[in-house]
Amino acid sequence: MRVGLLTGGSDCPGLNAVIRAVVRKGVQDHGDTFVGFRDGWRGVLVDDAAELGITDVRGTLPRGGTILGSSRTDPLAQADGPARVRATLESRGLDGLIVIGGIHTLGAAASLADEHGLPCVGVPKTIDNDVSRTDYTVGFDTAVTVATETIDRLHTTAESHKRVLVVEVMGRESGWIATYAGLAGGANGVLIPEYPFDLERVCSWVTSRFGASYAPIVVVADNARPADTTVRLGGLSGIGEWLGREIERRTGHEARATVLGHIQRGGTPTPFDRWLATRFGLHAIDAVHDRAWGRMVALRGTEVTRVRLADAVAAPKTVDRSRYAENEVFFG
Amino acid sequence: MRVGLLTGGSDCPGLNAVIRAVVRKGVQDHGDTFVGFRDGWRGVLVDDAAELGITDVRGTLPRGGTILGSSRTDPLAQADGPARVRATLESRGLDGLIVIGGIHTLGAAASLADEHGLPCVGVPKTIDNDVSRTDYTVGFDTAVTVATETIDRLHTTAESHKRVLVVEVMGRESGWIATYAGLAGGANGVLIPEYPFDLERVCSWVTSRFGASYAPIVVVADNARPADTTVRLGGLSGIGEWLGREIERRTGHEARATVLGHIQRGGTPTPFDRWLATRFGLHAIDAVHDRAWGRMVALRGTEVTRVRLADAVAAPKTVDRSRYAENEVFFG
Amino acid sequence: MRVGLLTGGSDCPGLNAVIRAVVRKGVQDHGDTFVGFRDGWRGVLVDDAAELGITDVRGTLPRGGTILGSSRTDPLAQADGPARVRATLESRGLDGLIVIGGIHTLGAAASLADEHGLPCVGVPKTIDNDVSRTDYTVGFDTAVTVATETIDRLHTTAESHKRVLVVEVMGRESGWIATYAGLAGGANGVLIPEYPFDLERVCSWVTSRFGASYAPIVVVADNARPADTTVRLGGLSGIGEWLGREIERRTGHEARATVLGHIQRGGTPTPFDRWLATRFGLHAIDAVHDRAWGRMVALRGTEVTRVRLADAVAAPKTVDRSRYAENEVFFG
Amino acid sequence: MRVGLLTGGSDCPGLNAVIRAVVRKGVQDHGDTFVGFRDGWRGVLVDDAAELGITDVRGTLPRGGTILGSSRTDPLAQADGPARVRATLESRGLDGLIVIGGIHTLGAAASLADEHGLPCVGVPKTIDNDVSRTDYTVGFDTAVTVATETIDRLHTTAESHKRVLVVEVMGRESGWIATYAGLAGGANGVLIPEYPFDLERVCSWVTSRFGASYAPIVVVADNARPADTTVRLGGLSGIGEWLGREIERRTGHEARATVLGHIQRGGTPTPFDRWLATRFGLHAIDAVHDRAWGRMVALRGTEVTRVRLADAVAAPKTVDRSRYAENEVFFG
Structure with a gap:
């Protein structure tokens, strides 16, 4: 078969691993040929593309x-x-198109497949992990790892200087990075968009933590917001800066904010992400050969399965109460 | 309740994270008290133990x-x-005992619970990932990460010197570390105990790889063996050394072996292992309060569940054919 | 002898390694006893201190x-x-005081020794590397490593998205972290306090870089400033944010800023910093036994020497023209 | 000018950084053209080479x-x-040749320059750090970092299992990697070729260490040897295995050996090595333009200088007594 490939949305670690696996398996096992579109859907719309062979993906x-x-x-x-x-x-003479992306990129693939009959297969990737019907998306484990390593580094400053440290991580409408990195990094508070927070409660964690040991670390997702909707963040850069200032003002403890930003989405993928990306790639080319249009490869436990693209993008996957309660054990 | 804790078998990253989570949740939510036994089952047999409180597990x-x-x-x-x-x-006045270990340590817990009515709950840990009925064991992701980072480093020597590089990893009776790290590290051959290998086929990968690009990297689990059972490994340290020597002799390409050994089981756990260990700890103390004796906490997808200890240790979890076939796409 | 120890100023990686080496050598070779003052000079002023023995520094x-x-x-x-x-x-019956700190902490030690006859010996530490008369200060190599790893991660986003990425690093009045990390990370522009920058020239690097390959990365020290002193940074958080906005406005290329902040001063020290810190500690206790009051241990090549504290803190060490010219080879 | 480049001897991290800096500066500042010889001196002898431009070194x-x-x-x-x-x-019309290598590769360059009047300039690289007249060689800091990270990982096994752990590192005729990594990793014994060791003394460190805290870690350079020259290593793979076995036999404490091998010379260079390699490259092309034939760029403190190639390779740089005495503070 002749197959197109595109990567859409924000970049994240592991995209090349998906592409490589698709091409390696397609060429070797099926004699497929591949076309890589440049810059996501833009490349398809304006037909900006190039042939993609095994030597292009090597290394x-x-x-x-x-x-x-x-x-x-x-x-x-x-x-x-x-x-x-x-x-x-x-x-281009393409029999199928493998679309590697997050909710928006895959949402377009779902519509094109279901409503326009176009031969799309999806692969979920995003550091935010908010695509439904898959345990994980490509890029998430790396983002969690970068965020956790940062929290590890901040512990020493918290210990030595008795300063509250606020770490702002990404996550769009869901709090996955904050939830995982908060648990793995030993955060004393984790604030996520799913559960608007009570600022007084956050301050009580800070105060009690100082009583018990050293200064606390609070992880906040960039879209987390206080429950009190009359609060205005003002002209600061983001929720992290605002939260640090409020904690300092209300508790009297010095506070500093660190905003992780783009470093969460860069660099070499973790082994978990390479393993996931490679397996997704292998299964995506299988799905193309099965003409499983409108489907997305997905992880369920240790198995790669297929789900409907439309189901995967219907609503962002969010952190449920029982999972968040696990984080709460370590608050304060 | 009053609860004992022990860690048995080889050490691995994440054990302390399990202990910390058990104690934090038990003390805070239930007012439990804890006793830590020294050196696994030995500490129980000779009653070598100490009280364990929140300050003991901090940090x-x-x-x-x-x-x-x-x-x-x-x-x-x-x-x-x-x-x-x-x-x-x-x-010691204990109502329950949380046993953190691999197949042998947990196997003892299964017998003590099922045959002797002792109040044991299990937590699976081992870098080998060979405990059944759980997607992963604590320590495995860290071992895979260390092995993959090593393979990454060896690629540059393979490229620059045209030398075959053999990497021997651990795994006891199963090939999980080799399978994951081989996929994540881009190995050109992966040999595991589940599937005895044909030395001629390994040599053909080496030869074909040299034709296509640079020198190959072959990952071998320490208990992988050639299909030809008349072969003798001789007086060398292990399968890695032997394999390197055989490849060199048969293909004429220079080969070197690296044996990872203990570095796979040491150091700080990865974020994934900390997350898994922490959640296992939280669920283990819940299992104690539910008097779920003879049960083990287990990961299924992203959920922590409970399985029978006896089922988990009945046979080592091994790599099935379809999983190994995914690795094979990249051989040669 | 009986010796006091204090760490002053901002924390940085390697402080514990200095303390450990002082205590190990002092106790073993000389039978010294030690007192650790809490929170820098504050502990001395209010006599907040504790005995410090080998078991306190173990690990x-x-x-x-x-x-x-x-x-x-x-x-x-x-x-x-x-x-x-x-x-x-x-x-406290102290014969000497080992003062581990940056310019301000060591400056106080210089005055106390030279003007008040107090028995102080200094050890230079600061991520900023701005203490004179020593090749390096403890903590600097770790800060450069964290900054470089960040730049490495940002390269992939720069490549994939064609966005200018601005990285703000620390450095107080000198540009050492920016200079080293910029060279090691392959930055296309490095701005430091020593040489006020011309915004048009920065924009010309950005434009020419886009012509030659992918998007540029610009490293800016937090106290770097434009040469045009009529420019006002406005209400943004810092020079990084301001620079990103100006580059975007003037070149039309999308730009993003990342502010590293506290993560540069936390976490485990690099091997170089542990080696330097350990050797500084060994030589500092020797200096105490030589009653070399008013002196600081210093690195010259691979030798640890002694210099006058007063000379070391007379003026911040800055990046000279010829060193900065090495960075300039890679601009644009 | 028209300039040749070669890299000889074992590979090590930072070689590409040297090449890149040479080419960037030569092309931009001088309009030089470059020829890269393949596989060290072999490429020169058989004229196997290719033009080398800025796009070849990018990334x-x-x-x-x-x-x-x-x-x-x-x-x-x-x-x-x-x-x-x-x-x-x-x-090839070459005006000069930049030779990047260790003692043997540079030794050839010295002879060719001094005895045959050929226009050679040297750049010292080797993980062994044994080239004289320079503080450091390219690749050494990375090797020390890999070795130290390994020792860090082994500490946890030493703590948990009360096993003596022997780590064999590289170093040819000198003990630099062992000396630095031993100090940075907190080793309880470091054995190097410069000072043949007394096995009884090593065993006494092991025994005393067990008395004081947990199990010891002993770092041994691959060419370290016992002072008793009647001892035979027998059929084992190397000094590490032998030492582990002897310690176990003589002290009764279980011991394990880890042989680092090739992973010390692979992977991405540390920031220090990238900085050093880049600066060496910049100064090497300057040396070519100064027709400083028979010279090698060298690090002295933070300055890059030039020394005679013949002096740099006359004898391997070794670890002197006073430096080794610093390690000895931590033995036992």
């Missing part, structure tokens, strides 16, 4: 980023988008 | 090893073993 | 932070400071 | 190994070697 397993480039272009944002996608697939 | 989350010490003592190896375990539990 | 070599705590208290800020320092040393 | 800063390949070919091993080197330089 890319440990490399972050994406050799195809990425963009946030949405093929459904323009009326003739689906027609242009179809035209490119036809002119 | 231990990122530390490898075990604050309780470990040993391979088997309480069933002596006729009066079960009676002595019972005597210690009674004299 | 601390790899740990960041300081087991003694730290503060920015200046013993010369109060008229009776020197008298109180003398009183504490006398009441 | 290579963080990559281990060498894009030019390497070999141990000695151009002086054959009578017509010098003539063939001269012929290749002339036919």
